[in-house]
Amino acid sequence: MLLYRFLKYWLKPGYKVYFRKIFIRGMEHVDKQKPVLFAVNHPSAFLEPTLIATSVDFDVHFMTRGDLFNRRFLWFFNATNQVPVFRFKDGFSQLKSNRDSFSECHKRLINGARLLIFCEGSMKWVKKLRMVQPGAAKLAFGTLEKKEDLPLVIHPIGLSYDDHSRFRSDLMMEIGPAIELEDYFEEYRTEPRKAVKELTAEIQKQLNQCVLHIERDEDLETGALLWTVVKNDPEFSGNNGSSPFPEVKNVLDRFNKSAESKSGILLRDKLSEYDSALKRHKLEDATVGKLSKNGLPVLSAGIFSLLFLPFSLFYLLPLWIATVISRNTMANVEFYSSVRAVLFIFFLTVLLLAVLVVMWFSPYSFFWILILSLGVGIDLRLRPYRLHLLRFFKAGGSWKPVRKLAKLRGEILEIIKII
Structure with missing residues (x-):
């Protein structure tokens, strides 16, 4: 539990640097007095579980791919509330281990845990909700079979990334209302297959309301x-x-x-x-939108941001190291994004500690630490304007392509109103 808490409070501020904004809605739906099964979409490897864990004020347990469990690191998985679950492609012998895993999940839910399951059954970086698998429904019913009066509910959670492989992008997390299980469980007593199918369909429907699809x-x-x-x-x-x-x-x-x-x-x-x-024209929509409405102020802010450019090294160096390592070790974008984010936070922490130690033993240490903190904070806020300035000059430093694109953009916005 100590390791879980350490990782939670270490990753939380790191994600606030890695992502530009993390929007969270629906936390009021969660009754903290009830055991909960969180049914979550899965576009990346371990960004979803860590982002959810760092966004809530209670502990979360996780169902994790069994093939990732290594006996040498079993202590780590146990200390971070993870339970292995195996798939058909992991082999029939491994599938038999799921009986023990599901029993462990039943026990934790009965004891009041909030358990997270990736209900699509696999991960894939795609901006849509894939078909929900029956695992969440089966797990819920299996738990209620062992304790019928358990006030267990299912909450859908959808995570929609602008682009989780991109530094300083946005994330929207939606927590849906509880799916009550009483009626479904009554049907499960007599027609289990039908009940599993209907509950799975309801999870699909409710989760779809929480995902940009x-x-x-x-x-x-x-x-x-x-x-x-x-x-x-x-x-x-x-x-x-x-x-x-x-x-x-x-x-x-x-x-x-x-x-x-x-x-x-x-x-x-x-x-x-x-x-x-x-x-x-090597432009992006955000730049076209900003320049078409407030061109000179935006470019002026971009020029002003150059004064703070040296402070950007404080986060760009860890980002560069994390990017190089992730590109050379991760074969797919799902793992690349997750590993890159965590490595960035790790190297940022190392650099921060090193700089703080050096500054602490320097004259006027408090002053230099304050300057560094303010400089990095201001630079992160001004960074979008610097990027707009850079893209403007990449496009030739001419307003002509901006105006042309702004006209197209305006036509798109008008069509949106009538579809």
């Missing part, structure tokens, strides 16, 4: 750009610091339903045209 595979690229455009536009997502999830969710749901309509086809064509133009 792009339905068709052929729409994944244009849908992701639409997500970005809506999120970056204050007219749609607001500008009050609250989560833009409801607004982006509303637009994506209408986008999914409009695949065959005239306005839907037009929107997809415009998004494809806009995407090609962005790539051609």
